[in-house]
Amino acid sequence: MSLRLGLRPVLVCAAALVMSHAAFAQVKIAVVNLQKAVFDTAEITKANVDMQAKFKPRQDDLNNLASRMQQIQQQLQTMAGKLTAQAESDMQAEYQRLQREAQRKQQDLQEEVEAYRNDVLQKSSQKMTEVIKKLADEKGLDLVVDSATTLFVKPTLDITSEAVAAFDKAYPVAAAPPPAAKK
Numbered sequence: 001m002s003l004r005l006g007l008r009p010v011l012v013c014a015a016a017l018v019m020s021h022a023a024f025a026q027v028k029i030a031v032v033n034l035q036k037a038v039f040d041t042a043e044i045t046k047a048n049v050d051m052q053a054k055f056k057p058r059q060d061d062l063n064n065l066a067s068r069m070q071q072i073q074q075q076l077q078t079m080a081g082k083l084t085a086q087a088e089s090d091m092q093a094e095y096q097r098l099q100r101e102a103q104r105k106q107q108d109l110q111e112e113v114e115a116y117r118n119d120v121l122q123k124s125s126q127k128m129t130e131v132i133k134k135l136a137d138e139k140g141l142d143l144v145v146d147s148a149t150t151l152f153v154k155p156t157l158d159i160t161s162e163a164v165a166a167f168d169k170a171y172p173v174a175a176a177p178p179p180a181a182k183k
Helices: 003-025 034-039 042-078 085-139 160-170
Strands: 029-032 143-146
Touching (some): 029 160, 034 085, 034 160, 042 085, 042 160
Parallel strands (some): 029 143
């Protein structure tokens, strides 16, 4: 066995080590706070306004139920001892009926709001991921990491605001129509 054959594996390993170090030094990395990026978009801001408008009538209905329940409670307290047993029983039954109705409506509303919110967030997150991929390609980035899973990041690596700007440009939100004139 010659010395050349014995050194060949050592030289190959040394060359691979040098090459991997050089390749590693050229990796371009950026960080994005995905949650902040999604929540800071104009689309999510508009979706939040739309959601509040969509569910406002039902929230108003719940507020009215709560108000009616409070009125019954006040009547029961102020008229204690002055009501007949039947009248007091009827008022308590009405209060319990309203309470059950309010609980059911609150639960239904909460489930629908959550489903609406999750749908909007899922769609916006998917779009944001695509925007970030495009931004990474444009900037020649090899790796984009979510800062939520990172312990320390230099602020110069953070592209969150760029991602929000690119998202808002790629998915512009139509201006809300002016409010209807009151008659």
